Amino acid sequence: MKMKRYIYALVALLMFVSPLYAQENTTGISFFKGTFEEALVKAKQENKPLFVDFYAVWCVPCKKMAKTVFTQEAVGKYFNEHFISLQLDAEKGENVQIAKNYKVVAYPTVAFIAPDGKALSVNTGAMNADELMEAAKIVAGESVSFEELYNKYKANNNDLDVQQQLLLKAPSFLQAQEGMEADKWVTRLQKLYKNYVAAKAPTKIINENDYKIILTLEGDDDKEHKQYIVDLINDHLDDWMKAIGKAPAYYIAEANDILAEDLAKDGNIKYKDYVEKVKNQYAKAYDVIGLKGITPYEKSKLYFDALYNLYKNKDVDGYVKAMQTYFSKMQDNLRAADYGKAAQNLYMAAGKSLKPKDHEVAIQWSQKALSQEDAVMDRVNYMVMIGDSYRELKNYAKAREFYNQAYAETLRLENMEMPQAMLQDAIKQKLATIELLEK
Known part of the structure; x- marks a missing residue:
């Protein structure tokens, strides 16, 4: 129910490069060695649901x-008995x-799939053993399913415990829905979520599960409700941090910064108005983040005034001067x-x-970013930006140099075939443009 924001590079992915994924274990889940279709055949033969771990080789949480x-032995014992994995x-x-x-x-x-191929439950995001076992037991009929909880909710729509369980299970349930059915459930659950929060x-909402x-359910589209949530947390921030830690303070600051x-x-x-909240209404949240040599308010005022x-x-000179001060x-x-x-x-x-x-300034800033950055995708991004500025300066040799560096950097994405190919194609197009401009 979320997701957004612009990134200058042509591909934006959350990633970390890591070694080979596959591993053997003797006490945990015994994974089937074969294709998806072969696993479905085995699931039909044994009349068991299929458990599928969808992973990417670069994914650290995976x-x-x-x-x-x-x-884990307990996880392996349960899954090996109840599923084809x-x-x-x-x-x-x-x-x-x-x-x-x-x-x-x-x-x-991770997905639980019926032997006929229908999705029973699709769960996005890292799960600990207890969360994975709970998802498995729901599919196996040993724990209350989303549908059963929803029926309980309809029978008594004032039971907040049932509503909490229902909303905690909502993301994985929604992931398995399609088309108009998914839209219908999103509408229902958004209404339920807002009523539940209200x-x-x-103070009763101050706990880890409700956070x-x-x-997971508070999106960015309804800015009015987002503001309500931010203020709700802020008004009792000490209690929230006692229950959850510093995360709620970061939530307040991030939401306020995005709005500004x-x-x-x-x-x-x-x-x-949102800049002023940094030193007034949300001062405690911003102070939790901590800055050296500059106050959160001074930082916010400098940056957002320059941006505005x-x-x-379109005052580029004023922006450059303000950012140098920043x-x-x-x-x-x-x-x-x-x-x-x-x-x-x-x-x-x-x-x-x-x-x-202005391009010379952009090059200078991008090179500073590049000198401090280790993440491959960000490095490619900055190299492409520098190349673009040199192209506009008609320094085609330097533009080619940085495009080629960006291309070479993409070779480090050896276990990320799709984003690697997309980036390389985009860089090749930029190199081809340089050739045309030089003619």
Whole structure:
């Protein structure tokens, strides 16, 4: 029910490169050695559901589950008795289409599938042993299913315990729905979720399970309700942090920053209202994050004022000057992404109107980001940005140099065939454009 945001590079994925995924174990789940279709045949023969671990070889949480959850003796005993289990590299060969059929969009995803191929439950995200066992027992009929809980809810729509269980199971249930049926359930559950929050607010909702419900079901589309949730947490932040830790403070700051950034980029002066909240209403949340040498309010004011001026007035010179001040004051708080994002905003807000000196600044910022960045995809992003600026400066030799560096960097994505191919094709097109411009 969520997901968004622009990234300058042509592919945006959450990833970490890691070694081979497959492993053997003697006490955990015994995985079937064969294809998906062969596993379905075996499931029919033994009249058992199919358990499928959809993974990607680069996915660290996938590997963690494989090593710390699937290998547990209790997990293995239960799954080996009740399911035919299969691991599929979802980015390889025919598995790509199989993953699409079961709406696998992120990793890890584990699915329980009937012998006839119908999805029984699809669960996205890392799970610990207890969560995986609960999902398995629901499919096996040893725990209450989503449908049973929904019937209990309809029989007594004031039972908040039933509602909590229902909402905790909602994401995996929705993942298995399709088309109009999925839309119908999203509408129902959003209404239930909002009523549930209102019924438990302000203090009965302060617990780990309800925080998990908020994280999974609170989207960005309904800004009014998002604001309500942020204020709800903020009004009792001490209690929230006592129950959950620092995460609720970060939730408040992130949500407020996103609202301020969206308004600033839209040229809406109301972004200032959210900047003022940094030192007033949300001061405690921002203080939890902690900065050195600059206050959260000073940081926010510098950045969002600069952003507003750039997008609203197209004042590139003012933006560059303001960001230089921002960088000097942020010092030890700066990350590679801060420089990279500053350069991206130049491209996004001014584009073709950037002057040669602006491209030189963008190159400087992108190179600083590149020098501090280890993540392959981000490095490719910054190299492409630098190449684009050199192309606009008509320094085609340097543009080619950075495009080639970006291409070479993609070779490190050896276990990520699909994103690697997409990036390489895009870079080849940029190199071909350079050849045309040189003629």
